[in-house]
Amino acid sequence: MLKDQEKQELKKLLLDERDRIEKELHSFTTETSDSPGGHETLMPSQEREVNPEDQASQEEQYFKLKSLENILEQRLIEVNRALEKIDEKNFGTCEKCGQEIPWQRLKVNPAAPTCISCAA
Numbered sequence: 001m002l003k004d005q006e007k008q009e010l011k012k013l014l015l016d017e018r019d020r021i022e023k024e025l026h027s028f029t030t031e032t033s034d035s036p037g038g039h040e041t042l043m044p045s046q047e048r049e050v051n052p053e054d055q056a057s058q059e060e061q062y063f064k065l066k067s068l069e070n071i072l073e074q075r076l077i078e079v080n081r082a083l084e085k086i087d088e089k090n091f092g093t094c095e096k097c098g099q100e101i102p103w104q105r106l107k108v109n110p111a112a113p114t115c116i117s118c119a120a
């Protein structure tokens with residue numbers, strides 16, 4: 001079982017990470033849109049005159065950003081879930097096999113829902 005002190009340490013790591021993710025997600029919505037209206041402006045506009053190559057790279061850029069944003073959102077969900085679990089007794093145990101997740105692993109990834117062998 002994790003000591004309270006260890007839990008507090010992980011909780012701090014998780015809260016820091018949540019802050020960082022939220023900031024990054026926020027910078028996405030501000031940096032990538034040139035007008036208030038959010039993500040829609042990223043889609044290649046029909047009205048703008050763009051040559052096909054530009055349009056292709058714009059689309060590529062859009063999907064790159066989109067997938068990075070999805071990764072961050074997914075990560076945020078994991079972090080939030082770990083934060084919910086941290087006050088419960090089952091924090092630090094693998095969601096798949098129920099084994100204790102090694103402290104070393106949690107320290108690297110406090111949001112890890114499974115042990116190393118289940119994650120592999």
Ligand SMILES: [Zn+2]
Pocket residue numbers: 094095096097098099114115116117118119
């Ligand atoms: Zn496991």
